[in-house]
Amino acid sequence: VSTQxxxxxxxxxxxxxSPAVAVDGSIYVGSYDDKKxxxxxxxxxxxxxxxxxxxxxxSPAVAVDGSIYVGSYDxKxxxxxxxxxxxxxxxxxxxxxxSPAVAVDGSIYVGxxxxxxxx
Numbered sequence: 012v013s014t015q016x017x018x019x020x021x022x023x024x025x026x027x028x029s030p031a032v033a034v035d036g037s038i039y040v041g042s043y044d045d046k047k048x049x050x051x052x053x054x055x056x057x058x059x060x061x062x063x064x065x066x067x068x069x070s071p072a073v074a075v076d077g078s079i080y081v082g083s084y085d086x087k088x089x090x091x092x093x094x095x096x097x098x099x100x101x102x103x104x105x106x107x108x109x110s111p112a113v114a115v116d117g118s119i120y121v122g123x124x125x126x127x128x129x130x
Contacts, residue, residue, distance in 0.1 A: 018055030023047065028070040028110070031079070037093070039079055041067025048081050050095060059095035063087065069121075070110040080119055082107025088121050 024044020031039045036053035043066035050058040064085030071081040077093040084106035090098040105123035112120045 020049070020051055020055050020057065022049055027068045031071040031073050033073045033077060033079075033093070035077075035093075039071040039073065039081070041069060041071060041081055041083075043068050043084075046083070046085075048079070048089070048091070050079075061089070061091055061095050061097070063089060065106065068108045072111040072113050072119075074113045074117065076117075080111040080113065080121075082109065082111060082121055082123075084108070086123070088119070090119075 022042040024042040026040055027043050028041045037058060038051040039048060041048045046063050046066055047060045048067060049060045052058055063083040065083040067081060067083050069082035071079050073079055078098060079091045082088050086103050086105055087100045088103060088107060089100050092098055103123040105125055107121055107123050109122035
């Protein structure tokens with residue numbers, strides 16, 4: 012077992028999410044401080060990055076069709092194409108720190124932070 016790194020990639024901020032790996036070897040990881048989702052090649056080079064409106068602590072999920080799903084503290088769940096373009100975003104009403112789950116039928120499940128309400 013080797014403890015040496017094969018490669019590293021310096022993002023624009025801290026990472027608190029786990030990476031997701033697609034069947035083609037692409038690696039996806041979010042950065043909280045710079046609010047970006049990064050897509051890296053298996054050799055560690057940047058494929059693309061996508062700027063969200065808030066920090067990302069949610070680990071991305073990759074669907075069978077290659078779509079990427081990630082939550083952000085801007086209260087949105089994002090769906091991106093494998094080339095980094097936006098498919099859609101959904102406003103949840105609370106920041107997302109949980110990781111999306113993609114069901115066999117393509118349904119997406121995600122939890123959000125509860126918004127504070129005045130009493």
